[in-house]
Amino acid sequence: ILNVEQSPQSLHVQEGDSTNFTCSFPSSNFYALHWYRWETAKSPEALFVMTLNGDEKKKGRISATLNTKEGYSYLYIKGSQPEDSATYLCAFISGTASKLTFGTGTRLQVTL
Amino acid sequence: DVKVTQSSRYLVKRTGEKVFLECVQDMDHENMFWYRQDPGLGLRLIYFSYDVKMKEKGDIPEGYSVSREKKERFSLILESASTNQTSMYLCASSFDSGTGRNGYNEQFFGPGTRLTVL
Numbered sequence: 001i002l003n004v005e006q007s008p009q010s011l012h013v014q015e016g017d018s019t020n021f022t023c024s025f026p027s028s029n030f031y032a033l034h035w036y037r038w039e040t041a042k043s044p045e046a047l048f049v050m051t052l053n054g055d056e057k058k059k060g061r062i063s064a065t066l067n068t069k070e071g072y073s074y075l076y077i078k079g080s081q082p083e084d085s086a087t088y089l090c091a092f093i094s095g096t097a098s099k100l101t102f103g104t105g106t107r108l109q110v111t112l
Numbered sequence: 113d114v115k116v117t118q119s120s121r122y123l124v125k126r127t128g129e130k131v132f133l134e135c136v137q138d139m140d141h142e143n144m145f146w147y148r149q150d151p152g153l154g155l156r157l158i159y160f161s162y163d164v165k166m167k168e169k170g171d172i173p174e175g176y177s178v179s180r181e182k183k184e185r186f187s188l189i190l191e192s193a194s195t196n197q198t199s200m201y202l203c204a205s206s207f208d209s210g211t212g213r214n215g216y217n218e219q220f221f222g223p224g225t226r227l228t229v230l
Contacts, residue, residue, distance in 0.1 A: 004154065032215035043116070044202070046218035089155065093215035099145075099170060100219070102154035 004092045006103035013080050013110055020076045021106040023090030027071030034091040034100060035064055035075055044089060047075075080110040115139075116222040118203055124228045131190040133225050135203030142208035144186035145219065146170075146178065149200040161186055162208060193229045201225045 005024045013019050025033065032051045038044040048057040053068040061078045077084055087107045091100035119134035135144065145160040147170075157170030159178040167178050175197060179187040186205075190197055204219040 034218065036219075036221075041223075043221040043223050044204075045221070049216055049218050051216060091155075097215075098168070099157050099160060100215070102147075102156075104152060104154045 004090065004101050004103040006088075006090055006106050008106060009104070010107040011109070013108070015081060015110055015112050017080050017110075018076065018078045019080055019108065020074050021088060021108075023073045023075070023092075023103055025071050025073075025090075025092040026094065027069060029095040030068040030071075031093045031095045031097070033066055033068075033073050034093075035073070036089040036091065037086045038089060038105070039086040047088075075106075077108070080108070082110050082112060084108060085110045116203055116205055116220050118201075118222040118225050120225050121223060122226050122228075124230065125190075125193050126230050127194060129190075129193050129229075131193045131227065131229075133188040133190075133201055133203075133227070135186045135188070135205075135222055136184055137186075137203075137205040137220070138184065139205060139207070139220065140183065141205035141220070142183070143206045143217075144180065145204040145206075146176075146186065146188045147202045147204065148172070149202060149224070155202065158188065193227075195229050197227065198229045199227060201227055 007022050035047040036044040048064045050066040055066040063076045066073045087105040089105045091102045116137045146158040147155040161167045161180040177189045202224045203222040206217045206219045
């Protein structure tokens with residue numbers, strides 16, 4: 001069973017703060033790493049699919065980096081807003097698997 | 113607007129009942145998935161399907177079966193519901209890029225069904 005870990009488990013920041021969280025995954029046999037945002041009472045939505053070591057992706061104020069050699073990805077949110085409040089999930093797929101393995105998520109709460 | 117819909121948002125059933133959870137997607141996706149979400153655990157894959165009438169077991173298939181008679185519809189069946197199947201169930205779909213490996217393709221999720229088994 002693959003181990004995908006996310007930290008911190010939860011995070012509480014003020015509006016305007018920048019924040020980041022970590023996803024750790026096995027460094028061998030990497031294939032792809034997904035990030036999803038899951039707002040309360042809504043469906044999880046994909047943010048990024050990352051496939052290459054050194055990948056950096058950006059969507060608005062959210063960006064992500066990938067280091068496949070050491071087995072981690074960072075998700076950054078610049079200038080957090082209340083609408084960023086959600087659980088952020090990462091999911092890993094190895095070269096030998098045909099399915100995603102999800103981490104337990106980082107729950108972000110942004111207050112005014 | 114692409115959509116994955118699930119038949120119920122909330123469902124309450126009794127132990128021993130047969131339960132059907134339905135999922136429909138309108139994106140013509142080949143792949144469909146059923147997950148469950150429990151507190152402190154990540155999304156865990158129950159079953160997935162990469163084509164009509166095809167299915168593969170995920171990480172936790174025990175106590176569940178699935179049916180995919182049409183491309184757009186993927187059903188999860190609890191043959192005899194038990195209290196440890198109380199959970200949030202999420203359906204997802206993704207495009208098949210034809211490589212036999214689909215890790216590059218994002219998954220689109222439904223809103224979830226919160227099932228309580230009494």
